[in-house]
Amino acid sequence: MxxxxxxxxxxxxxxxxxxxxxxxxxxxxxxxxxxxxxxxxxxxxxxxxxxxxxxxxxxxxxxxxxxxxxxxxxxxxxxxxxxxxxxxxxxxxxxxxxxxxxxxxxxxxxxxxxxxxxxxxxxxxxxxxxxxxxxxxxxxxxxxxxxxxxxxxxxxxxxxxxxxxxxxxxxxxxxxxxxxxxxxxxxxxxxxxxxxxxxxxxxxxxGIDVDDFAALAHGREGIEMFMQIREEYSRRNLLIGVDRLDYSKGLPQRVHAFRELLELYPENRKSATLIQIASPSREDVKAYDDLRCEMDSLCGAINGDYGELDWMPVRYIHRSVARRRLPGLYRASRVALVTPLRDGMNLVAKEFIAAQEQSDPGVLVLSRFAGAAEQLKEALLVNPYDTQGTAHAIQRALTMSIDERVNRHTALMERIRRFDVHWxxxxxxxxxxxxxxxxxxxxxxxxxxxx
Structure with a gap:
């Protein structure tokens, strides 16, 4: 793109x-x-x-x-x-x-x-x-x-x-x-x-085209997605992950960290929901088929162990979401989990920042092994191999004061604007x-x- x-x-x-x-x-x-x-x-x-x-x-x-x-x-x-x-x-x-x-x-x-x-x-x-x-x-x-x-x-x-x-x-x-x-x-x-x-x-x-992506958040489909998610999850704190289903993205480690969050901080039960979108990728390669089976098992186990009649901890979606709708989903989420085991850059991190409301922004939890970590220092940087450490960072993101969220987002937004795709x-x-x-x-x- x-x-x-x-x-x-x-x-x-x-x-x-x-x-x-x-x-x-x-x-x-x-x-x-x-x-x-x-x-x-x-x-x-x-x-x-x-x-x-x-x-x-x-x-x-x-x-x-x-x-x-x-x-x-x-x-x-x-x-x-x-x-x-x-x-x-x-x-x-x-x-x-x-x-x-x-x-x-x-x-x-x-x-x-x-x-x-x-x-x-x-x-x-x-x-x-x-x-x-x-x-x-x-x-x-x-x-x-x-x-x-x-x-x-x-x-x-x-x-x-x-x-x-x-x-x-x-x-x-x-x-x-x-x-x-x-x-x-x-x-x-x-x-x-x-x-x-x-x-x-x-x-x-x-980088990304910041103004273009921010405009999508306020376009018709972006607003529709935002309103739909806000209404459906009005009593939940949403965490969002958007990735290709690829072994480099650290998806099983992310799910383990979310499970650890529910175990260490039980106040998040019935209040925090992880929406994980994993678009299909190279499904004819055995490593990817194995990963899909692992994700199906992990997400099913969390929902079985912690879920209630009126709350499922993980909403796992194995298909793509239209790009025009993604900004609304980002905007409705309190926390973005961008935690690859290794990544050249990862533009999802920058898209999440661009989609946020400046007066009440969400928090980016970012792997130190993503190339974006060199630029986005105000995100909460984590080691995705450290399950407990990542869980603690997610809890910090969920409980962060609005002043700190605004200050971090302001700095991140300035940086992605300065170093955008045109730069x-x-x-x-x-x-x-x-x-x-x-x-x-x-x-x-x-x-x-x-x-």
């Missing part, structure tokens, strides 16, 4: 996978580029074959990079077929994108699916300035080194002119990796030299346009780095 809003402001070409699967039969036109104009944005998309979708997207992107970058080595599947498919698709993207480029185009590549895209473009002779932004966390060096192709991946990043991360912690992890594994030289605080290339790096925390895109693109031009020298990739 943030990338879409940024591109609509500047105009340009959006290139990527169409989301559709083509024919695996050789000689078909499934890899043809399809062009479409929407306003000042031109969309250029291609289909993927089922084989490439399996190895590149489901395999390497979601079964290798996603778990490793979220510190879950136990869930990674280092199948050599996945690595080959990942490189093959990035070569395909480069081959299809290159003819569409103009000499003065600035290229901005997004996220872990496309780490080697610049290197493939450079190999074809592309000399444009190319930036890369990693939306997910950068893992610590030893975690990163568990990927069999880790050196090839990190070497690929040096084909970019600028690499942006969500947080200073991510910048530190990347710097430590290339210093220890590639013996990189630190030319300055945000400039490195390795693999015969210079690279500028930096933290560019992504994010303009700051990154300005930095990319000002990167000192270096004569590009194509990195040498030893054959044994990627089979």
């Amino acid at each position: 943030a990338v879409k809003e940024s591109l609509q402001q500047t105009g340009g070409l959006w290139f990527g996978w169409s989301g559709k699967l083509g024919d695996d039969t050789p000689g078909t036109n499934s890899e043809d580029v399809k062009l479409q104009s929407i306003g000042n944005v031109q969309l250029a998309t291609i289909d993927l074959s089922r084989q490439d979708h399996e190895t590149y997207y489901l395999g390497y992107a979601n079964d290798v990079l996603w778990p490793v970058f979220h510190d879950r080595l136990d869930l990674a599947n280092f199948n050599v077929r996945f690595a080959s498919g990942y490189r093959r698709v990035n070569q395909l993207f480069a081959r299809k994108l290159f003819p569409l480029l103009k000499p003065d185009d600035i290229i901005w590549v997004h996220d872990y699916h496309l780490i080697p895209l610049a290197a493939e473009l450079r190999a074809m002779g592309c000399s444009n300035r190319i930036g890369f932004f990693l939306h997910i966390p950068m893992p610590p060096p030893l975690i990163m080194a568990a990927i069999p192709e880790h050196e090839w991946l990190m070497r690929s990043l040096f084909a970019y002119d600028l690499v942006g991360f969500q947080s200073e912690a991510d910048v530190t992890h990347f710097t430590h990796y290339v210093e220890s594994e590639a013996h990189a030289d630190a030319l300055s605080r945000n400039r490195l030299r390795a693999f015969d290339r210079k690279l500028r790096i930096g933290a560019y925390p992504i 994010w895109s303009s700051t990154f693109l300005t930095a990319l346009s000002r990167v000192e031009a270096d004569d590009y020298q194509e990195p040498v990739f030893p054959d044994n780095l990627l089979l």
